[in-house]
Amino acid sequence: MGRPLVSAFLALSLDGFIAGPDGDLAWLDAYATDSIQETGYAGLMHRIDTLVMGRNTHEKLLSFDPWPYPERRVVVLTHRPFAARHGESAEAGPLGEVLHRLWQQGARHVYLDGGDVVRQGLADGLVDELTLSWVPVILGAGISLFGGLRHPSSWQAGDVRRLPSGLIQAVYRPYPPGAGHHAPGTAT
């Protein structure tokens, strides 16, 4: 079943939290000094054609002015109808099936935006490129990126670097390559 290449890109504490209790992100402020060019986020946004996100992430994005993704297709995973303000579309169902439908519609590189959808992608073996940026903080409590994942998975680290802010960033890909993952050129 063909699907697009899938990337995720997250900052996390040394103890694996992407947000504090109640979704608090203030602890990240002191480290938000790298530009999106320096972190590689801008380059990733340039490469992808579609963003897939959960309802919560979408609602947060709606508060941004201007809308941050004017030139990208945005897909919101939700069963509830919503008024698209920027051309977003809604999809429901297992992430793998959604990705397959997006592939059929021409998507070739998807960015999973938000902890919930990334966790779902990891659980289902659907992440091809996982960029982790470790913030040098032990947070102690919060929303865990990996919490609830039950099945072990192996990865391979590509580039690793220390960002100017002090974050350690590494790009992981599934190992062995391609096992149960995106196969470029796979027929739909």
Added chain:
Amino acid sequence: MGRPLVSAFLALSLDGFIAGPDGDLAWLDAYATDSIQETGYAGLMHRIDTLVMGRNTHEKLLSFDPWPYPERRVVVLTHRPFAARHGESAEAGPLGEVLHRLWQQGARHVYLDGGDVVRQGLADGLVDELTLSWVPVILGAGISLFGGLRHPSSWQAGDVRRLPSGLIQAVYRPYPPGAGHHAPGTAT
């Protein structure tokens, strides 16, 4: 209250586990291809004068032949008496107090050996140099290095590198430096 410099050195999964369920370490085998020179462990063992470990770690070490630390003082944190086979001594009480006593007895650089004692050191703000080597595996379950730590702490990443095995290794020190930590030259 003077105390020695305190180092810890651990491999952990991307999701923060230092061992699988029931202490399983087999998942590490595929990555145990770096020499102790390459990982920096040999260099650290050369720098320290004293090892502090919990009872469980000590019991595991006793199965090693030959004894791995013939030229280092080994201190076991335990309330129960035990027969020292290699000159180990027992200490009891809060880790900070044990470190202070060791300082008074001449210890200047301690290695905390084992997850329990490292976790205790982190909880009490007693770790000055934390070397983390991330194994490219999401384990899903096991013994968490950071589990149960309640208080946030800030660190600064020094050297970061990709080991030949694919582990990503970074050395962290408390930030801001010295806050509540080891003060070289502090009087006892």
